[in-house]
Amino acid sequence: MRIATREAPPFAMKGEDGQWHGLAIDLWDSIANENGYAYRFVETDLDDMIDGVADGRYDASVGALTITADREEKVDFTQPFTTTGFGIAVRKSPTAWLALMQNFFTWDFFKAVLALSALLLFVGFLFWLAERKKNPEEFADNASGIGSGFWFSAVTMTTVGYGDKAPRTPAGKAIALVWMFAAIIIISTFTGMIASSLTAGRLAGAIAGPDDLPKVTVGSIGGTASDEWLRQERIAFTGYPSVEAGLKALQDGEIDAFVYDEPLLRYMLRQSRARDVELLPGTFGRQDYGIAFQQGSPLREPVDVALLRYIRSSAWREAVAQTLGKRE
Structure with missing residues (x-):
C-alpha cells in the first residue's frame, strides 16, 4: 500500500534516518498491524494528499488531515481520531509594570507635560507681575520671584496650597481666583487624558x-x-x-x-x-482529523473498526498526553 503523508508535527514527523513517526503515524501502524497491511509512506504536499487518494495514486492519506466538506466531496474519511480547533499564537505581553512604564513615558505624554509646564510658567509670571512691587518678600523683583510665581501656580492647581506664598494685591487675588477655577478644569482634563492614554496603550494590539x-x-x-x-x-x-x-x-x-x-x-x-x-487559552472553530480513502474504498470499514479501538485505548491517551502536554 502507498500511504501519502507530510510533515505535520506531532502527528507526522520524518526523522533524520528517513523513518516516519508521530501520533497519526503510530495510529496507522497499529491499524496496519491489526489488519495485516503492508505499506510504505510517500511524502507529498497537502493538496496531493487529497487529489492523489481521489485518483487512486495513493491507497490512503495519513497525518493532520482535517475533514472538510470540500474534501469529503473528493474522498471518504474515516471516523475522526481526534477533535480539536484552531489556536492563536501571539507575542507575550510585557509585565504589568513594564507595560505601564512603556505607555506612560511616551512622546505624547512629555508634550502634554511641557504644555502644562508652559501654562504654569505663564500664570506664575502673571502672579509675579501683580505682586513683585507690593509683595517683594514672597515674589521678589528678580528671576527667583518668577520661580515663586511658578511654584504658587503649581500648588494652587494641585489644590495642595502650602501657604508659603499668597497674593496680597487685588490684581494678584483676582488672578488667583480665576486660576483656581480654571485649574480645576485643566487638571481634570489632564488627568483624564493620562488615564485614557494608559488605558488605550494597554488595549492597543491586545x-x-x-x-x-x-x-x-x-x-x-x-x-x-x-x-x-x-x-x-x-x-x-x-x-x-x-x-x-x-x-x-x-x-x-x-x-x-x-x-x-x-x-x-x-x-x-x-x-x-x-x-x-x-x-491563547482555548480553541476556536472545530477540526476533526481523519484518514482519507478513495470514495467507496473497501478499506475504510476495517480501518474504522481498528481506529476506534485504538483511540479508546490507554496507549493512545498516554501518547497524546506525553506529546502535547496539558492544554491551557
Missing part, C-alpha cells in the same frame, strides 16, 4: 480571542483548514509556507498573531520553548 483578529495583522498557512476558517470569518491574513516560518514572523514583529491547528501550535511552542510567544 489579543484575547478571534474577535480581536480583524484589528491586527494575522498570519496563517494558505490552502489549509485554518485558511478556510479565516476566510469564513472575513479575517485577512498573510500566508506562510510553514508553522516555523509563521512563528518566526510573529517573533520578529511582522505579524501580531499566527492562526493554525491548536495541537500543532502547542507542540511547536512546547518544543521550541519560545519565551516571547504564547498560545
